[in-house]
Amino acid sequence: MSPHEIEIQIIAILVASSCALPGTFLLLRKMAMMTDAISHSILLGIVVAFFLIKDIASPLLILGAALSGVLTVFLVELLNKKRFVSKDASIGLVFPLLFSIGIILIGLFAWNIHLDIHAVLLGELAFAPFDRVYISGTDIGPKSMYVMGSILLLNIIFISLFYKELKITTFDKNLAAAFRFFPNMLNIALMTIVSITCVGAFDSVGSILVIALMIVPPCCAFMLTKSLSKMLFLSVLIGSVSSVAGFWVANLLNANIAGSMAVVSGVIFGVIFLMAPNNGLIAIKIKKIKQKWEFAENLLLVHLINHEGSAEYEDESKIEHLYKHMLWTPDFASRVISTSKKKGNIEIVDKCLYLTDEGRSIATASF
Amino acid sequence: MEVLYELLFDYTLRTVAIGSALLGIVSGVLGSYVVLRRQSLLGDAMSHAALPGIAIAFLLSGSKNSVFLLIGAGLSGWFVTLLIFTVVKNSKIKFDSALAMGLSVFFGLGLVLLTIIQKMPDASQAGLDKFLFGQAAALTTEDIKIMGVMGGISIFLVFLFWKEFKISTFDPEFAASIGLKVKFLDIFITSLVVIAIVLGLQTVGVVLMSSMIVAPAVAARQWTDRLGLMMALSGFFGALAGVIGSLISSQISRMPTGPAIVVTISFIVLLSILFSPKHGIVVDLLKKRKNRDSMRLDAILEELFNLGEKHNDPCYPHSIKLLKIMYSNYTNFEKNLVKLKEKGLVAQIEGDKWALTDNGVIEVKKRGFE
Structure with missing residues (x-):
């Protein structure tokens, strides 16, 4: 220089x-x-x-x-x-x-x-x-x-x-x-x-x-x-x-x-x-996507707990029913279900969804 | 007379005047929207941001053909505007900060590119001066034609989308609710403004272009509350300033055209702010004064009435000496008494005594004093 x-x-x-x-x-x-x-x-x-x-x-x-x-x-x-x-x-x-x-x-x-x-x-x-x-x-x-x-x-x-x-x-x-x-x-x-x-x-x-x-x-x-x-x-x-x-x-x-x-x-x-890290465009977009999934998972748990114990539970908890009720596409629904299952919040029996204890407590909390 | 003759028959002056007038009309009409949307400084940002476009257009085409350069200018001004809107929408940066950034960073980019061009072999600078300060004197008939066509198209589009632009400017939520594509309309108007700015680059240059967008519209806004009239006036003021500015610069040697136009249009703004019949400062002052005077008269009437009440006779005459002592803090007390006398509300009795007349009492009661 x-x-x-x-x-x-x-x-x-x-x-x-x-x-x-x-x-x-x-x-x-x-x-x-x-x-x-x-x-x-x-x-x-x-x-x-x-x-x-x-x-x-x-x-x-x-x-x-x-x-x-x-x-x-x-x-x-x-x-x-x-x-x-x-x-x-x-x-x-x-x-x-x-x-x-x-x-x-x-x-x-x-x-x-x-x-x-x-x-x-x-x-x-x-x-x-x-x-x-x-x-x-x-x-x-x-x-x-x-x-x-x-x-x-x-x-x-x-x-x-x-x-x-x-x-x-x-x-x-x-x-x-x-x-x-x-x-x-x-x-x-x-x-x-x-x-x-x-x-x-x-x-x-x-x-x-x-x-x-x-x-x-x-x-x-x-x-x-x-x-x-x-x-x-x-x-x-x-x-x-x-x-x-x-x-x-x-x-x-x-x-x-x-x-x-x-x-x-x-x-x-x-x-x-x-x-x-917090205000950047990418960080905001990632946050939004994350929120979308978290919201969907919560929604599912709340939906299940809402109908738990009622006569129509068998119908309400069918996977196909989610497409109609939540207006979810099959792809979206299966992703939400599989992540929820991975987290141990739900179980699948006969194509019907059941809350685990953990899922129930999360659902009550977000209610 | 001679000036008029020159204006009609001197080629250069006529071209400059027509060009500036055209610019004034286009920027005046489109500027109305800019000012009403509170985006006055957007024009400034766009015109600065046009610089890299000019340089890139020159690098790509290798020619100084002004059509190419102007297209480049327009595209880059447009691009930077969209960038500014993106930053504002997606971060906590405010509009004015984003404008300042877009303006200065892209002007800097333009400068970098232009210095690179200058140092290239067999390329003199791509008319840097011409765009920085404008060179109205260099306008050709060809330029005027381009300005006329482009300006004509943009004004035509303003009329074609009159209703849509108007609603989306004054009530964007309502516009969205009736199914108008507000975002698209925003970009559309912005694009038209870019055209006006590009037309102005050659005449008044980057720095002063913001004035051409803002000033005619602000002046017109003082005279009317109607959008159509405002646009017409704004275009008229712009054209007027363009012609007067070019005349001034032709009459005084070494007087640059762009600044002359800007000073003229600023003068028109000043006159409008002072003298507009609706909201002008002078009218406001006169109104205030009139109110003040009539309130002073009312106060005197009320006082005379109250004083009379103490004698159980509202029309009881009081000596002027007494009144003058009692109301020594009233401005122009005696003058106002005479004024009231002329109106027949107060009468002068026995030389130096004053009393309310019957009409005066009616007047007091009418105004609810008692």
């Missing part, structure tokens, strides 16, 4: 971790698409801040971006208050508008300056190591490593300081308000954090793939655990794994790094979606 490659991977891990942390809360607050809105509309903030400061490298641009992120959230909420404009519609209205204004401003006034919309949308992690920081002439590493490092630190500090508050406002807004936790203020703070993270991640992965890093790892973690702290940890882990793996896939295919990071995280989600 060349030093550049190591640096790129470190930056990728930093970006993925700083995205996964606030992303977890966005997901739980059902605000996933707000990342989409924020990551697009911060373009406007950057452009306006750039016009005011006239310096593309100024850290104040981050402030502008953060403000426009908060402005987006504010506008979305404002529109949403209006009848007949649902939340998703207001998101879909606000960010294209702000993004458009940003593009128009760049087109009209900044077209000859390096504020490439392409770079904003797509990012290019491969170039990150070329922009380096020097202290009194000594090279101390790429700039984005320090930027993303600070943002990650900021996110960690924010979440550990307000962990309890974030947790309560996320899961029970009314309780939080009753505790005077100022859910709205905290929401604005969280959105500011998201905006700052987006700006930082912007350079390296672009505004659309930021969404992948913010939402996909938390979705994976969400499928795997119910505990918030575990979910945060897993999100960071999955985000980091997909960013490093994404880097190597990109290397192999000679393709865009951010794109392959997103694809890898998507693949990880796909695997978890299918195979997660």
Whole structure:
């Protein structure tokens, strides 16, 4: 591995971790698409801040971006208050508008300056190591490593300081308000954090793939655990794994790094979606099949005990009778009968079914 | 005038304007369903997810023929939408999270494929820019024809399945109970929306397409509660924004068409939210103000009545000085007295004394104050 490659991977891990942390809360607050809105509309903030400061490298641009992120959230909420404009519609209205204004401003006034919309949308992690920081002439590493490092630190500090508050406002807004936790203020703070993270991640992965890093790892973690702290940890882990793996896939295919990071995280989600131990598609399907058989076996036992001792028991307990009574196909019935017999719940005498003691106790229990 | 002349006789501008208008109509009509079904952001997800389809179509066909690329775009947008619905149905992931995932992961895939294409020998990029931001200026008469035919077919289908779409949108349970295949209809509408989005990719691009789907419908929703009218208005607003946007971008140099259209349609939304006669903010404010004023008048009538009762005469005249002291916390007390006088409910007696008139007493009793 060349030093550049190591640096790129470190930056990728930093970006993925700083995205996964606030992303977890966005997901739980059902605000996933707000990342989409924020990551697009911060373009406007950057452009306006750039016009005011006239310096593309100024850290104040981050402030502008953060403000426009908060402005987006504010506008979305404002529109949403209006009848007949649902939340998703207001998101879909606000960010294209702000993004458009940003593009128009760049087109009209900044077209000859390096504020490439392409770079904003797509990012290019491969170039990150070329922009380096020097202290009194000594090279101390790429700039984005320090930027993303600070943002990650900021996110960690924010979440550990307000962990309890974030947790309560996320899961029970009314309780939080009753505790005077100022859910709205905290929401604005969280959105500011998201905006700052987006700006930082912007350079390296672009505004659309930021969404992948913010939402996909938390979705994976969400499928795997119910505990918030575990979910945060897993999100960071999955985000980091997909960013490093994404880097190597990109290397192999000679393709865009951010794109392959997103694809890898998507693949990880796909695997978890299918195979997660409790919530995975396969686990759910298996559970359903198992339940179907268990239900049928129970039904048979209950049916037998229901008629036990009555005059028509001979008729009711005939195997053929089950086809009619339970609407079971012969195949299905014989499978149910044979498993029940294997379990020792019933006996067959003369094509009639009789409960064993064990079967009787199960039937009484489920009655 | 000159603008109008250009619009009619300048080939490029006319093509762009017609194309944008067509797009506006189609996305406006189909967007109505999207917005009513609360799937506004689906358009955004679909348009982003179209990117890998464009790349794969290019890889398979090796041509930049836009028909191939658009078919690829449509198929992949459609596929990802189905994937999103599958994830939502089979896991605890919510719709918006699934959208965000589908959008970003497949956009990422598209990006990976496009960078691979770019690095292939003898293949310049398959018009990446064209689809990201749209390139309305590059629309040809051929494109317009395709847009017209595809858009026409999808709008025709909307009319053909009018009743089915309407019921399944507003009351899916009822629709299922009368034997409509709701799931199929959902997929059907979604497919039509994919067509609208694919048509828009060339004009306004991936990022801004969501606005074309959502904004006209939201604007139209403000003006009416009827689905048919809403769709017609929505299509009209979309077309209007398309034409105005292309005119603006033709008049100002370096003004991109897609963003100009988006700003125009957003402006229409703003106007609708402010001024619609049914639910507009201005109308609401006026109504509130009118209510407030009439309540203030009522309160004065009631107070005069109660005060008069203490003298066993509801029409007992009270001096204005006394009233002003007693009701110093009433807003515009004297002005409102004059208003009541104009209505003949209150009379000014002996210069500075005020009393209810007989009509005033009737009015008070009519309103149930006593």
